[in-house]
Amino acid sequence: MSSTVETEHHAPAPAEPVRDGIWRRPLKNTGLVGFLTTVDHKKIGIGYALGALFFLLLGGIEALIIRAQLMYPEQELISARTYNQLFTMHGTTMIFLAVMPLSAAFFNYIMPLQIGARDVAFPRMNALGLWCFLLGGVILNLSWFFPGGAPAIGWFAYAPLTDRQYSPEMGTDFWIMGLQILGIASLVGAFNFITTIVNMRAPGLSMMRLPLFTWMTLITSFLIILAFPAITIALVELMFDRHFGTYFFNVEGGGKPILWQHLFWIFGHPEVYILILPAMGIISEILPVFSRKPLFGYPLIVFSGAVIGFLGFAVWSHHMFTTGLGVVATTAFAFLTMLIAIPTGVKIFNWIGTMWGGRIRFTTPMLFSVGFIWMFMMGGFTGIMHSSPPVDAQQQDTYFVVAHFHYVLIGGSIFALFAGMYYWFPKVSGRLMDDFVGKIVFYLMFIGFNLAFFPMHILGMTGMPRRTHTYKSEMGWDQSNFWSTVGAFILGIGILIFVIQMVYAFYKGGKAPKDPWDSRTLEWDTDSPPKEYNFAYTPVIHARDQVWEDKYGVEAKRMEKIAPGKHGIHMPDQSWWPLITSIGIFIACLGMVFHKQPVPLTAEAVFGLEIVIAGLVATFIGMAAWALEGPGGFHLHPDPAEYAGATPAPEDEHGHH
Amino acid sequence: MSSHAATTDDPHAALEPLKKTSTGIENKKLAMWAFLASDCMFFGTLISTHLIYRKVYPTVVEPTEFFDIELTGFSSFILLMSSLLMALSVSAAHKGNIAGMRRFLLGTIFFGLIFLSGQVYEFNHFVKDAGLTLSSSVFGSTFYLLTGTHGVHVALGVLWLSCWTACSLPKDWAWYTLRGGRFLWLPFRVIFAPMVGRYKHENALDVEVAGLYWHFVDIVWIVIFTAVYLVEYLPILGF
Numbered sequence: 001m002s003s004t005v006e007t008e009h010h011a012p013a014p015a016e017p018v019r020d021g022i023w024r025r026p027l028k029n030t031g032l033v034g035f036l037t038t039v040d041h042k043k044i045g046i047g048y049a050l051g052a053l054f055f056l057l058l059g060g061i062e063a064l065i066i067r068a069q070l071m072y073p074e075q076e077l078i079s080a081r082t083y084n085q086l087f088t089m090h091g092t093t094m095i096f097l098a099v100m101p102l103s104a105a106f107f108n109y110i111m112p113l114q115i116g117a118r119d120v121a122f123p124r125m126n127a128l129g130l131w132c133f134l135l136g137g138v139i140l141n142l143s144w145f146f147p148g149g150a151p152a153i154g155w156f157a158y159a160p161l162t163d164r165q166y167s168p169e170m171g172t173d174f175w176i177m178g179l180q181i182l183g184i185a186s187l188v189g190a191f192n193f194i195t196t197i198v199n200m201r202a203p204g205l206s207m208m209r210l211p212l213f214t215w216m217t218l219i220t221s222f223l224i225i226l227a228f229p230a231i232t233i234a235l236v237e238l239m240f241d242r243h244f245g246t247y248f249f250n251v252e253g254g255g256k257p258i259l260w261q262h263l264f265w266i267f268g269h270p271e272v273y274i275l276i277l278p279a280m281g282i283i284s285e286i287l288p289v290f291s292r293k294p295l296f297g298y299p300l301i302v303f304s305g306a307v308i309g310f311l312g313f314a315v316w317s318h319h320m321f322t323t324g325l326g327v328v329a330t331t332a333f334a335f336l337t338m339l340i341a342i343p344t345g346v347k348i349f350n351w352i353g354t355m356w357g358g359r360i361r362f363t364t365p366m367l368f369s370v371g372f373i374w375m376f377m378m379g380g381f382t383g384i385m386h387s388s389p390p391v392d393a394q395q396q397d398t399y400f401v402v403a404h405f406h407y408v409l410i411g412g413s414i415f416a417l418f419a420g421m422y423y424w425f426p427k428v429s430g431r432l433m434d435d436f437v438g439k440i441v442f443y444l445m446f447i448g449f450n451l452a453f454f455p456m457h458i459l460g461m462t463g464m465p466r467r468t469h470t471y472k473s474e475m476g477w478d479q480s481n482f483w484s485t486v487g488a489f490i491l492g493i494g495i496l497i498f499v500i501q502m503v504y505a506f507y508k509g510g511k512a513p514k515d516p517w518d519s520r521t522l523e524w525d526t527d528s529p530p531k532e533y534n535f536a537y538t539p540v541i542h543a544r545d546q547v548w549e550d551k552y553g554v555e556a557k558r559m560e561k562i563a564p565g566k567h568g569i570h571m572p573d574q575s576w577w578p579l580i581t582s583i584g585i586f587i588a589c590l591g592m593v594f595h596k597q598p599v600p601l602t603a604e605a606v607f608g609l610e611i612v613i614a615g616l617v618a619t620f621i622g623m624a625a626w627a628l629e630g631p632g633g634f635h636l637h638p639d640p641a642e643y644a645g646a647t648p649a650p651e652d653e654h655g656h657h
Numbered sequence: 658m659s660s661h662a663a664t665t666d667d668p669h670a671a672l673e674p675l676k677k678t679s680t681g682i683e684n685k686k687l688a689m690w691a692f693l694a695s696d697c698m699f700f701g702t703l704i705s706t707h708l709i710y711r712k713v714y715p716t717v718v719e720p721t722e723f724f725d726i727e728l729t730g731f732s733s734f735i736l737l738m739s740s741l742l743m744a745l746s747v748s749a750a751h752k753g754n755i756a757g758m759r760r761f762l763l764g765t766i767f768f769g770l771i772f773l774s775g776q777v778y779e780f781n782h783f784v785k786d787a788g789l790t791l792s793s794s795v796f797g798s799t800f801y802l803l804t805g806t807h808g809v810h811v812a813l814g815v816l817w818l819s820c821w822t823a824c825s826l827p828k829d830w831a832w833y834t835l836r837g838g839r840f841l842w843l844p845f846r847v848i849f850a851p852m853v854g855r856y857k858h859e860n861a862l863d864v865e866v867a868g869l870y871w872h873f874v875d876i877v878w879i880v881i882f883t884a885v886y887l888v889e890y891l892p893i894l895g896f
Contacts, residue, residue, distance in 0.1 A: 121684040121687075121688065122684070122688065187695065190691075191688045191691045191692055191695075192688070194687070194688070194691045195684050195687045195688045195691065198679065198680055198687060199678035199679050199680055199682065199684050199687055200678065200679060200684075201679045205679075225691055225692075225694060225695040225698075226694065226695065226698050227698075228695070229695055229696070229698035229699040229701075229702055230698060230702050232699065233699055233702035233703055233706070234702070236802070237706065237798075237802065240791065240798065240802060244791050244792070245791060245792035246791045246792060246797075246798035246802070247792065247794070247795045247798050248706065248795075248798055248799070248802075253792065253794070253795060253798075254710075254713075254714060254717070254794070254795045255795060255798075256709075256710075256713065259706065259709065263702060263706075266702075620816075621848075624820065624848060624852075627820070628851060628852065628855065
């Protein structure tokens with residue numbers, strides 16, 4: 001195409017968009033409608049974060065009830081069954097509804113900013129992920145309100161306990177369908193992030209210039225798309241066992257419960273890297289900023305992350321050493337498990353190397369990051385102990401394992417996610433959080449966490465079993481359990497103060513400048529909070545730590561800016577259909593829970609597959625209307641002052657939408 | 658330039674702007690490849706489940722007693738040929754030959770439906786004559802879930818391609834689709850009518866992406882047909 005005369009096509013978007021679906025597209029981007037129809041990755045990220053924090057508190061309360069029950073020997077604060085429900089819901093909630101979505105919140109909000117993109121590749125699909133996450137959490141927790149209550153099967157849901165025979169209540173069905181819908185949320189998110197990172201980088205931002213957090217988002221997304229199918233199919237098989245009389249895991253008809261363990265852990269082990277790799281990405285962003293040094297060994301950290309992700313698929317059976325896999329399999333899995341210590345160790349040495357000789361500022365995010373390195377190492381060491389099958393045989397199902405994975409998940413993931421929240425809060429809200437209060441939160445969490453979980457190592461060594469609702473005083477476990485409970489409450493108080501501090505800072509915190517931490521990556525080059533269009537200009541990248549180079553680097557490495565064309569910045573339109581599609585999926589999942597099950601009030605099984613079919617039809621209509629509506633779009637015209645000094649756009653610049 | 662492209666008659670010009678990404682691959686295509694990687698794992702899990710139980714219980718069910726390999730072989734051949742028609746649809750779409758694309762899409766859909774009818778007939782035959790149900794044995798459970806999941810994939814593909822066929826109809830067909838097309842079930846008419854006349858040259862990419870899915874589902878069938886049907890005949894052939 002030659003440079004032709006402009007047509008009406010390029011005129012600014014009309015105030016009223018063309019009617020292009022069943023109804024007019026929502027235009028209001030504030031208030032409830034604005035939130036329910038949003039396709040803005042920043043609002044969606046905030047939605048993920050608020051949902052995840054709510055579920056973090058819910059799962060935390062469940063944990064505190066568990067600890068209160070274990071505070072003294074032979075207590076009957078809660079029944080054994082309630083205890084089982086609580087540890088099931090605590091584990092499921094923390095993994096699928098707290099840590100994963102909190103990571104997803106950062107993927108959504110930070111990653112597009114770090115690569116200089118206007119949004120993710122598929123903004124409406126992103127909204128679908130958010131709604132599926134929230135509705136999945138709703139389905140899971142609805143189980144409390146139905147006869148039989150919440151599932152009591154553990155987050156691992158080992159067969160044959162999950163058979164209709166042993167778990168007749170609907171709690172297990174709520175768990176199955178809740179996880180399915182959460183799987184959809186994770187999968188659509190991951191397809192979107194992969195496409196965004198691979199395809200929508202700013203000019204000059206080669207893969208080896210990507211910020212580490214974006215790299216870890218990419219690797220985590222690959223883990224999600226390759227690991228989730230295993231549990232999706234396992235859950236479908238379990239659902240068929242429970243509802244349609246198949247024998248996948250049902251011993252009566254020849255099913256092998258061990259198959260569930262394999263399928264679950266083929267998903268479950270990559271899942272633990274899905275929880276920790278984003279955390280490692282956050283740490284790799286924060287340490288260089290507060291050490292005032294570039295990340296030490298950047299390519300090695302990227303490569304180690306990829307190796308961890310790759311090996312993550314080859315070690316699932318170390319969760320099953322005591323099931324009798326045979327010598328060869330056990331040896332191979334033990335070897336591969338030990339191998340993972342190498343890339344992990346490489347990362348830790350690189351983080352230490354980053355701090356080494358740096359002018360370190362111990363701000364709250366930095367304290368959490370340093371705490372992460374130490375606590376994650378502790379969890380890593382016990383992990384290496386488990387990788388030896390004879391040692392594992394001693395530790396299986398004891399509190400030693402509980403101590404191990406809480407060190408990597410709280411001391412690891414949660415500390416890093418808190419570091420991330422303190423670090424990026426000024427960017428997201430435009431407000432500063434008080435550093436002194438932040439440090440109090442850190443020390444409360446750090447002390448509480450260690451007091452709660454360190455004694456569990458000793459409890460486990462002396463044989464205290466997991467998943468048991470009480471213990472005898474003669475076992476000598478009283479003291480450790482008492483202090484562990486005290487520690488858990490201190491940890492809880494720390495998190496509570498954090499939430500209060502965050503709410504306070506949101507309303508009353510001091511105004512945050514663009515770059516309050518003297519940071520290094522692209523998200524700090526735009527406003528706090530960023531405008532709807534993220535960047536008023538197209539950044540052209542010349543260095544890995546671009547914003548740092550702009551401030552302190554040589555002229556040749558400074559960022560160039562390209563001004564938007566005369567038609568402004570193209571933005572995607574809002575849409576109702578992601579929400580409607582997710583509600584269709586939600587109805588179908590609820591219908592599956594109630595399939596041939598007693599319905600409250602009538603206490604009779606009244607529903608076959610009617611609700612499921614209705615839900616699927618709603619889903620199809622949602623998707624068809626979504627496709628018919630198209631991405632839409634309008635143009636925004638930023639204030640020219642925002643892109644002062646930018647090169648004018650080349651004639652055919654604003655090409656891709 | 659892109660906005661001009663949407664109104665031009667040149668299909669290549671309409672598709673060019675979509676390639677302005679960091680890699681030169683269109684976003685939708687990349688996302689579809691990621692989805693197919695994921696789908697590999699879905700089918701991998703199902704196929705492993707089936708094969709593991711075949712190994713654990715080699716003699717409980719003798720599938721060759723009720724398998725109709727001629728029929729399944731024929732419908733497999735039809736499904737593979739549908740891939741040829743799909744490729745021709747994509748080629749026509751890229752050349753801007755909308756009528757040709759529609760004809761090839763209808764052919765693909767027709768072949769897909771033949772395959773699905775074969776599967777319905779086969780399931781019916783297995784349940785009624787061989788007594789193989791979801792809960793007759795583990796073989797029944799794994800067989801129906803695996804081949805059924807594949808059937809659902811084909812059915813979704815047929816639905817997807819039908820949507821694009823409807824989109825590619827000339828605009829004045831909308832009324833006919835809604836009112837006159839008595840041979841179609843009313844809900845279908847209601848769904849397809851708003852799609853009529855929507856096809857633009859840039860949608861060639863969407864047809865191509867649907868084609869990627871269609872070819873993938875066919876390739877998976879080659880694996881399933883081999884692992885579930887053909888290997889059962891190895892002992893009979895003396896291997």
